[in-house]
Amino acid sequence: MAERGPYAKGVAKREEILTVALEHFARRGYDRASVREIARESGLSQAGLLHHFSSKQELFLEVIRRRDDRDGDPVHHRHLHSVDHLISAVEHNVEEPGLVRLFVTMSAESVDESSVARSFFESRYDWLRGELRADIQSRQDAGEVPAELDADDLASLMVAAADGLQLQWLLQPDQVDMPSRLKTLWRLMTQGDDTEHPPA
Amino acid sequence: MAERGPYAKGVAKREEILTVALEHFARRGYDRASVREIARESGLSQAGLLHHFSSKQELFLEVIRRRDDRDGDPVHHRHLHSVDHLISAVEHNVEEPGLVRLFVTMSAESVDESSVARSFFESRYDWLRGELRADIQSRQDAGEVPAELDADDLASLMVAAADGLQLQWLLQPDQVDMPSRLKTLWRLMTQGDDTEHPPA
DNA sequence: GTCTATAGTCCGATAGAC
DNA sequence: GTCTATCGGACTATAGAC
Numbered sequence: 001m002a003e004r005g006p007y008a009k010g011v012a013k014r015e016e017i018l019t020v021a022l023e024h025f026a027r028r029g030y031d032r033a034s035v036r037e038i039a040r041e042s043g044l045s046q047a048g049l050l051h052h053f054s055s056k057q058e059l060f061l062e063v064i065r066r067r068d069d070r071d072g073d074p075v076h077h078r079h080l081h082s083v084d085h086l087i088s089a090v091e092h093n094v095e096e097p098g099l100v101r102l103f104v105t106m107s108a109e110s111v112d113e114s115s116v117a118r119s120f121f122e123s124r125y126d127w128l129r130g131e132l133r134a135d136i137q138s139r140q141d142a143g144e145v146p147a148e149l150d151a152d153d154l155a156s157l158m159v160a161a162a163d164g165l166q167l168q169w170l171l172q173p174d175q176v177d178m179p180s181r182l183k184t185l186w187r188l189m190t191q192g193d194d195t196e197h198p199p200a
Numbered sequence: 201m202a203e204r205g206p207y208a209k210g211v212a213k214r215e216e217i218l219t220v221a222l223e224h225f226a227r228r229g230y231d232r233a234s235v236r237e238i239a240r241e242s243g244l245s246q247a248g249l250l251h252h253f254s255s256k257q258e259l260f261l262e263v264i265r266r267r268d269d270r271d272g273d274p275v276h277h278r279h280l281h282s283v284d285h286l287i288s289a290v291e292h293n294v295e296e297p298g299l300v301r302l303f304v305t306m307s308a309e310s311v312d313e314s315s316v317a318r319s320f321f322e323s324r325y326d327w328l329r330g331e332l333r334a335d336i337q338s339r340q341d342a343g344e345v346p347a348e349l350d351a352d353d354l355a356s357l358m359v360a361a362a363d364g365l366q367l368q369w370l371l372q373p374d375q376v377d378m379p380s381r382l383k384t385l386w387r388l389m390t391q392g393d394d395t396e397h398p399p400a
Numbered sequence: 401g402t403c404t405a406t407a408g409t410c411c412g413a414t415a416g417a418c
Numbered sequence: 419g420t421c422t423a424t425c426g427g428a429c430t431a432t433a434g435a436c
Binding site: 027028029031032101104105107108109110111112118121122125126129149150153154156157159160161162163164165167168170171172176180181184185188189191 | 231312326349359
């Protein structure tokens with residue numbers, strides 16, 4: 001169904017361009033990445049590429065929206081709690097250094113108010129912290145997480161640690177086991193109380 | 201002593217350029233920052249600036265070396281433990297958004313192997329994690345931090361959280377209290393055991 | 401020590417042929 | 419749908435006058 005009709009070729013080319021573009025934006029950031037280069041590597045001229053995406057900015061936003069975990073495979077994620085979701089996303093990221101680079105690079109560029117990525121990342125962090133806070137609060141109600149801790153603080157810290165670990169991992173992959181360290185943090189937050197333990 | 205002789209003017213101009221350049225690199229990242237703009241704002245032509253720093257890269261490295269916390273004011277930091285040092289640095293950073301932006305922007309750009317900042321940040325993270333790990337280990341010996349936790353993990357997590365909080369804070373300053381959240385993390389690591397508390 | 405002028409390069413976008 | 423050609427603009431760095 002998806003591949004019939006006069007647009008099949010155009011759709012396939014679009015996909016190819018997006019794949020190549022992801023790599024380039026990840027490796028170089030928005031500004032250093034060049035439409036000419038992306039086009040060349042996709043087997044097109046620059047003008048040929050801009051037939052599919054009318055501007056560099058549009059191409060970039062398409063790349064980043066597509067890979068946003070908010071619309072990741074629902075089969076894998078829908079029924080997971082958010083903290084579990086975050087941890088499994090980080091586990092998955094170990095296999096996708098290009099994607100990690102894209103998010104590290106572009107989130108940093110988004111601190112410039114005029115960055116193309118600014119509003120994307122602002123709303124992404126709102127959403128992420130919100131999801132995690134709600135999950136953590138329900139775990140506090142369930143007694144899994146100490147009630148005296150602030151759920152906003154914990155949510156923000158989980159996101160911050162995940163981001164910071166990505167950076168350390170990209171710089172020195174052999175020295176930084178992201179998922180294991182993030183799990184250590186989560187264990188601190190649950191105070192290891194997910195299993196019985198006697199008072200000291 | 202420092203301001204005498206034929207070089208006084210040159211030295212003062214250098215300082216002015218470095219201050220302006222810090223702002224620009226912080227606001228725009230390495231590539232988007234323009235030597236022309238930095239020169240203009242320093243009251244110089246582009247060529248005039250390049251009399252003081254022979255290339256953009258040399259200017260940048262000078263900026264970033266100068267503001268590296270490794271050679272921060274020794275009077276303030278020398279006798280602090282490293283974890284305390286990190287927390288007080290983050291407290292200080294709230295007053296210096298430009299500096300925070302510089303480090304967030306440039307650390308992200310450094311994941312590109314060809315980045316001019318690459319080796320700077322690789323060695324910086326080695327150093328930072330090493331300092332923290334040593335401090336945490338000695339606190340484990342002193343019973344402040346549970347011995348069964350991995351000091352490498354904790355050190356890496358403290359750095360990661362500090363970095364990630366900086367990013368969240370830059371995007372939404374009003375929603376993210378960096379020092380308070382980092383202290384919350386440290387409290388988790390000491391399991392709140394630095395003061396007496398009754399069993400539940 | 402600072403200037404003007406310019407060389408040389410790369411970029412994004414558009415016009416228009418096929 | 420893809421191309422070639424080109425425009426207009428940014429940038430770094432250098433040459434050379436003052």
